[in-house]
Amino acid sequence: MFKSYEEVMSYCTENGIKMIDFKMIDLNGRWRHLGIPVGRFTPDTLIHGIGFDGSNYGFAPVENSDMVFIPDISTAVFDPFTEVPTLSMIGDIFVIAHPENYRFDQDPRAIAYKAEEYMASTGIADEMRIGPEFEFFVFDNVTYECHPQRAGFTIDAQQAIWNSGNQKCENLGYKIPHKGGYHITPPQDVLYDLRARMCLLMEENNIPVKYHHHEVAGPGQIEIEVEFGGMREMADKTMLAKYLIKNLAFKEGKTATFMPKPLFGEAGSGLHVHIHLFKKGKPIFYDKNGYSGLSKEAMYFIGGLLKHAPSVLAFTNPSTNSYKRLVPGYEAPVSICFATSNRSAVIRIPAYAKAPEHKRFEFRSSDATCNPYLAFSAMLMAGIDGIRNKIDPVKEGFGPYDVNLYTLSPEEQAKIKSLPRNLDEALDALEKDHAFLLEGGVFPKHLIEVWIANKRKESRRVNDIPHPLEFEMYYDL
DSSP states (O other): OOSSHHHHHHHHHHHTOOEEEEEEEOTTSOEEEEEEEGGGOOTTHHHHOEEEEGGGGOOOOOSOOEEEEEEEEEEEEEOTTOSSOEEEEEEEEEEOOSSSOEEOTTOHHHHHHHHHHHHHHHTSOSEEEEEEEEEEEEESEEEEEEOSSOEEEEEEOTTBGGGTTOOSSOOOOOOBOTTOOTTOOTTTOTTHHHHHHHHHHHHHTTOOEEEEEEOSSTTTEEEEEEOOEEHHHHHHHHHHHHHHHHHHHHHTTOEEEOOSOSSTTSOOOOOOEEEEEEETTEESSBOTTSGGGBOHHHHHHHHHHHHTHHHHHHHHSOSTTHHHHSSTTSSOOOEEEEEESOTTEEEEEOTTOOSGGGOOEEEOSOOTTSOHHHHHHHHHHHHHHHHHTTOOTTTTTOOOOOSOGGGSOHHHHTTSOBOOSSHHHHHHHHHHSOHHHHGGGOSOHHHHHHHHHHHHHHHHHHHHSOOHHHHHHHTTO
């Protein structure tokens, strides 16, 4: 938004800004924030930053947890949800050192920056443009608890089919059938206006929207697809989009979640990512004579991404809940393969994207519990490894599979490698296969180690707690 301190202060004066808020991303992908009165924002802030205790952000220990963040004023936006007029911007994390502070190598935003630098250094491309699709649920009520003597959750959505017989309040019918929400219209689609306001709010904050619609799941599933941008830029915008969506829903008395599989039996929510590479402004993924119009570089990128997919999923699908979505029958991929116009494949090549500048493919397994900086960087590093080592996805047995994978015979399905079935399998893969992430010093090895350790703790925590279904299945044995 801004290029100089003077521009920031001029905006603050003209718009009555009283506070400046700084947002830093922690290891798991949550924003943390700290605010200061606008009068304390000085030119020195942009040079020396503001000190904070980095030990609470989940990163690997360093010799000194005292750190500073330096604001990136180009990311500044007006926060529409605060009573006190507030300007918000992202802070980059630095370690305090003498004579000069240095960039914290575990800062996810720094990793995305290094991934882009590494891509340029290879000479393959100088820009990866991506377009994420935001899928999420909007509910009217959510409760959850997990105690030794009682555990469970409840979810409600006005439009859900389970409310068709509700006599406790005014009921006008028009409920959405099970798995019947795709492109449903009002009056069933009670969330249209909220979605429209979300889109307009995103547009106002420089996140151009392609379209929005109700998704497959009947109880309040939404999709908002946005225009393409650079990798790190879109990681920033992913964080901002989630902030805007969740806070607007909250403001209007509803709750939005990007949890991949909050409802059993309904479609889950992914974060599909469309990918293509450019060099000096020219697309390098197009070849009119290639499979589905793709160049050799595009095919090698696909080869690398599919070969490393099990370990990449440790970053793109980093929650235990992620793998409750990646099951057959819900348009979520389970097989490591590619195809044209096939939503059951990990990589889908959109048939409608025909022009050279639009030729691309879509990575369909990822979800929004990821840290977008780490997830997008892992995708890029896997793809670059594929191009550098000429990993041919056809020779590797990844396809193309231009058929519905769920209708293949068991014998044919057995020939196709499967995605990890749970978080532990993805972490096992990452332990064995992460050398491609270390290239160019992009991912620090200690970050990968602490990521695996932290995620294994999460997995153990879930696995150690009795599940309500276990009482139904085993209590009377």
